Each structure stands twice: as structure tokens, then as C-alpha cells.
Amino acid sequence: MTEITAQSIDEALRKQLDALSMSVESREVGTVIQVGDGIARVDGLRGAMAGELLEFSGANGKTVYGLAQNLEEDEVGAVLLGDVTAIKENDQVRTTGRIVEVPSGKAMLGRVVNPLGQPIDGKGPIQAEGMRPVEFKAPGVHARKPVEEPMQTGILAVDSMIPIGRGQRELIIGDRQTGKSAIAVDAIINQKNEDVICIYVAIGQKASTVAGIVETLERHGAMDKTIVVAATASDSAPLQYIAPMAGAAMGEYFIYTGEDGQPAGPENPGRHVLIVYDDLSKQAVAYRQMSLTLRRPPGREAYPGDVFYLHSRLLERAVKMSDENGGGSMTALPIIETQAGDVSAYIPTNVISITDGQIYLQTDLFYQGQRPAVNVGISVSRVGGSAQVKAMKQVAGSLRLDLASYNELQAFTQFGSDLDKATQDQLTRGARMTELLKQGRYVPMPVWDQAIAIYAGSEGFLDDLPVQDVVRFRGELLDYMHASKQDLVDRLAAEKKWTDDIKADMSAAIAAFKTQFSTSATA
Numbered sequence: 166m167t168e169i170t171a172q173s174i175d176e177a178l179r180k181q182l183d184a185l186s187m188s189v190e191s192r193e194v195g196t197v198i199q200v201g202d203g204i205a206r207v208d209g210l211r212g213a214m215a216g217e218l219l220e221f222s223g224a225n226g227k228t229v230y231g232l233a234q235n236l237e238e239d240e241v242g243a244v245l246l247g248d249v250t251a252i253k254e255n256d257q258v259r260t261t262g263r264i265v266e267v268p269s270g271k272a273m274l275g276r277v278v279n280p281l282g283q284p285i286d287g288k289g290p291i292q293a294e295g296m297r298p299v300e301f302k303a304p305g306v307h308a309r310k311p312v313e314e315p316m317q318t319g320i321l322a323v324d325s326m327i328p329i330g331r332g333q334r335e336l337i338i339g340d341r342q343t344g345k346s347a348i349a350v351d352a353i354i355n356q357k358n359e360d361v362i363c364i365y366v367a368i369g370q371k372a373s374t375v376a377g378i379v380e381t382l383e384r385h386g387a388m389d390k391t392i393v394v395a396a397t398a399s400d401s402a403p404l405q406y407i408a409p410m411a412g413a414a415m416g417e418y419f420i421y422t423g424e425d426g427q428p429a430g431p432e433n434p435g436r437h438v439l440i441v442y443d444d445l446s447k448q449a450v451a452y453r454q455m456s457l458t459l460r461r462p463p464g465r466e467a468y469p470g471d472v473f474y475l476h477s478r479l480l481e482r483a484v485k486m487s488d489e490n491g492g493g494s495m496t497a498l499p500i501i502e503t504q505a506g507d508v509s510a511y512i513p514t515n516v517i518s519i520t521d522g523q524i525y526l527q528t529d530l531f532y533q534g535q536r537p538a539v540n541v542g543i544s545v546s547r548v549g550g551s552a553q554v555k556a557m558k559q560v561a562g563s564l565r566l567d568l569a570s571y572n573e574l575q576a577f578t579q580f581g582s583d584l585d586k587a588t589q590d591q592l593t594r595g596a597r598m599t600e601l602l603k604q605g606r607y608v609p610m611p612v613w614d615q616a617i618a619i620y621a622g623s624e625g626f627l628d629d630l631p632v633q634d635v636v637r638f639r640g641e642l643l644d645y646m647h648a649s650k651q652d653l654v655d656r657l658a659a660e661k662k663w664t665d666d667i668k669a670d671m672s673a674a675i676a677a678f679k680t681q682f683s684t685s686a687t688a
């Protein structure tokens with residue numbers, strides 16, 4: 166028996182390693198042993214990689230693509246991305262050495278596509294510039310820098326209290342029908358005059374809802390700069406699963422490529438992207454369904470354990486690039502639907518923990534007419550403050566906390582009678598500021614208008630108005646400002662902050678407007 170030495174072990178290992186020839190170019194052919202529920206079990210693909218694109222040769226020479234998911238000793242479990250019915254037992258399957266890629270480039274703008282990037286809007290084929298992988302390793306910290314530019318949503322309640330910066334990940338969370346999609350769509354509409362490209366990823370929604378959103382974006386002139394990626398409720402689970410990654414890939418093209426189509430760099434700025442994932446709860450459900458069909462062990466709430474990793478990988482792709490890398494950005498607005506307000510369920514807690522804050526929408530506020538139904542107490546933006554416009558920060562800096570304490574005070578004093586003057590004043594102000602934040606759909610406000618509205622409130626100009634007049638006052642005041650005091654608005658926009666002069670002139674202008682404002686008859 167030969168003696169075992171460190172050297173002999175070393176030699177044996179080296180021999181083994183030399184014999185192992187690894188190449189991504191290798192192609193293998195296997196056969197389908199079973200197919201059902203959109204899942205195929207394939208024999209003979211020992212070299213398949215996790216997530217690799219597999220090519221199934223189905224009936225009548227039809228090619229269907231699949232994703233290698235479970236790599237087992239003697240078989241591969243794959244999910245099918247195309248026409249499942251075309252695949253039968255004994256069909257051939259090839260590895261491709263690639264992962265799923267989607268077409269990308271400028272030609273995608275204005276189009277509605279499925280998660281494979283194929284057009285579904287009947288507007289003909291897309292001449293894409295190239296392909297990008299749906300899974301892409303997010304840039305590391307060295308390639309990034311902190312958020313510094315605002316991502317204006319045009320929504321007063323958001324831009325004033327929960328400011329979002331370009332490159333940030335801000336979760337929109339709430340029960341169904343609380344206005345989550347509305348916030349995201351309004352934010353997209355607001356980019357129409359900004360240098361931001363938008364991607365709206367619809368996951369598991371009704372096709373008619375998606376069509377309605379596309380129609381809305383078209384009507385408001387925002388579709389030209391938007392790509393809609395749709396995996397509707399009637400699409401297969403794998404397509405719903407892959408949709409957010411496909412959308413991210415299409416967005417990444419713009420971050421990493423300049424206007425000229427060349428790679429972004431110090432001399433060639435990358436572009437800014439806003440991506441909405443509506444919603445990731447449905448993606449998680451699709452992923453759970455796939456995993457259960459693949460017989461992966463179920464974890465909490467029967468989701469596979471790596472659903473957290475799926476979402477964190479996706480949201481890491483939101484980024485603000487450093488100047489050397491072109492300074493482009495991708496801001497992500499993931500949406501999560503809660504059940505009966507339960508944010509402590511598995512998927513909500515996961516996504517809360519991997520975002521930079523959340524806009525929490527609440528059913529009872531929505532039905533009380535507080536729309537957008539933002540719960541100011543538990544909504545937060547952890548990084549956007551540094552990107553907020555100074556003029557807004559000056560007037561809205563303490564608004565969120567003021568309103569949160571107003572809400573508590575209001576609940577507390579509901580039944581009390583003798584309140585001291587300070588408490589009464591706080592209630593008066595709080596009620597008007599809360600009212601001031603109401604905003605209809607499709608009417609994004611420019612940030613300077615927002616700053617003027619909040620200034621009017623925080624300087625007390627609303628305190629003696631009936632609450633029900635506040636929104637009308639805001640609208641008429643801004644009309645007045647643009648009609649008679651545009652120079653003052655321009656000064657604020659030029660200075661980007663409130664100087665003593667601008668404050669004095671603004672207060673005088675608001676007071677002048679107020680003398681001609683007719684309050685409604687109060688009861």
C-alpha cells in the first residue's frame with residue numbers, strides 16, 4: 166500500500182482537475198422523460214447550469230425554451246417558457262450555454278412586450294440593438310455612488326415627506342385597491358418632462374388592467390419613453406417569475422449605454438431609468454408554484470427558501486452609478502400587496518428589509534377620502550432626503566413627523582373638550598396640512614408648485630380657511646402664481662431655495678391672493 170502524503174494527495178487532486186475540462190461552449194443533448202404543469206424532467210443533461218436556457222425541439226420542429234432549475238444527479242427539472250403543449254415525452258433537449266436574454270435598446274421604447282421581449286402590442290417586430298441577460302450581477306459599491314438627484318414623482322405627499330432619489334429602491338405597499346398602482350403610474354407620467362426612461366412591469370394582473378394602464382400612459386403622453394413588460398394572470402408561472410428580471414435587463418441597457426449607443430463612461434453619460442414592479446407578491450406566488458411543482462422543499466408560507474434571494478438580487482440592480490461609469494441610475498419602485506394590512510407576513514417583511522424605505526398605503530384612509538392614502542407614521546424614505554430639492558426640504562423637513570404627531574394627538578383628543586391653545590393650534594394646522602396633501606390622479610405637480618403649496622400651509626395661510634376649501638385654495642393659488650407672479654416662481658426655481666427675500670415676496674403674494682379667494686359657506 167502506498168503511503169499517503171500531502172504530496173500524493175496534491176498530485177491526485179491535480180490529476181482529477183486536469184481531467185475536468187470545463188467549457189461554457191459545451192452542448193449536450195438530452196431527452197424529455199416527463200412533462201406536465203409547465204415543468205419538464207429531462208434526462209442526459211449532466212452539464213446543464215442552474216438557470217441555463219434549454220432548447221426543446223417539440224412537435225413540427227417547434228422550438229420551445231425552458232429554464233434549467235433543479236439539477237439532480239440523473240435528471241434536470243426545467244420550467245418551460247413557451248408553448249407547453251408542443252412538448253412531449255422523448256423530445257430532444259439541448260443545452261445552450263447561455264442564460265435567458267431579452268432584446269434591449271431604444272427600439273423597445275413605446276412598446277408593450279412579454280417577458281421574453283416579444284411585442285404583444287400588434288405594432289410589428291422590434292429592431293432591437295442587442296440582447297441582455299435577464300440575470301445580471303449588480304455593480305458593487307466601487308462602481309456606485311450614493312443617491313444625489315431627486316426622482317420627482319409629482320405626488321405632493323411623496324415628494325415632500327418621502328422623497329425618492331435616483332437609484333433608490335422605494336417599496337409601495339398596501340392592501341388591494343389602496344392606490345399602489347396609481348402612485349407608480351403617476352410617477353411614470355411625471356417623467357414625461359424629465360430625462361428619465363420608464364419601465365412598467367406588470368405581473369399577474371388582468372390583461373384588461375394592463376391595457377388600461379398602457380392607454381393611460383398614452384393619453385398622458387408618457388408612453389413614448391416607457392417600456393411595458395407584461396406577464397398577465399393568464400400567462401404561465403415561469404413567465405410571471407421572469408418578468409421583473411426581464412424588465413430590469415431592458416432598463417440596464419440605458420444605464421450602461423450612452424445616447425450614442427456606446428458604453429457609458431466619464432465622457433458618455435448613462436441614462437436614468439425608473440422601473441416599477443407591479444407587483445412582486447404575484448411574482449413570489451408564481452415562483453412558489455414553480456418550486457412546488459419542481460418538488461423543492463417548501464419553507465415559510467410554502468415559499469421556497471430562496472425567494473428572499475430572488476427579490477434581493479432583483480432590487481440590488483437598482484443603482485446610482487459613479488461618474489466614471491457614466492452616472493446613470495435605475496430607481497426601483499417594487500409593489501407588494503398585503504392581506505388585511507399584514508406587513509409581517511413573509512414576503513412583505515423580506516421586501517421591506519431589502520428596500521430603502523416604504524410608502525405605506527392604508528385602506529381606511531383611502532375610504533375616508535385621504536388619497537393618496539399614505540400612512541405618514543410608518544412611511545419612510547431612508548436615503549432620498551439627501552437628494553431632495555433644498556426648497557422642499559426647507560419647508561417640508563419636519564412635515565412627516567408633525568403630521569404623525571398630529572394623527573396621534575387627534576386620536577387622543579377626540580373625546581376631550583377643553584384643549585389648551587397650543588393643542589388646538591396643532592389640530593387646526595394638522596387638519597389643513599393633511600388636507601393639503603390630497604391629490605387626484607394624473608395631475609402631477611412640479612416641485613416648485615409643491616414647495617409653494619407647503620410654504621402656504623406651514624406659514625399658517627390655511628389655518629383660518631375651512632378644511633374643505635384647502636384643496637381648491639391650493640389650486641387657485643398656484644393658478645394665480647403662474648398667471649400673475651411667474652417671476653417669483655422663476656426666482657424660487659432659479660435659487661432652488663427659500664431666501665429671506667423670496668419668502669417675504671411669497672408671503673405678500675399669498676396674502677394678496679387670499680383677499681380675493683372666496684371661502685365656501687361653512688356650516
Ligand SMILES: Nc1ncnc2c1ncn2[C@@H]1O[C@H](COP(=O)(O)OP(=O)(O)O)[C@@H](O)[C@H]1O
Pocket residue numbers: 339340341342343344345346347348536537604605606
Ligand atoms: N389619488 C387618487 N385619487 C382618486 N382616486 C384614486 C387615487 N389613487 C387611486 N385611485 C383609484 O383607486 C382605485 C384603486 O387604485 P389602484 O392604484 O388600482 O390600487 P391598487 O394598485 O392598490 O390595487 C382605482 O380606481 C384608482 O383610480
Ligand SMILES: [Mg+2]
Pocket residue numbers: 345346347443
Ligand atoms: Mg394595482
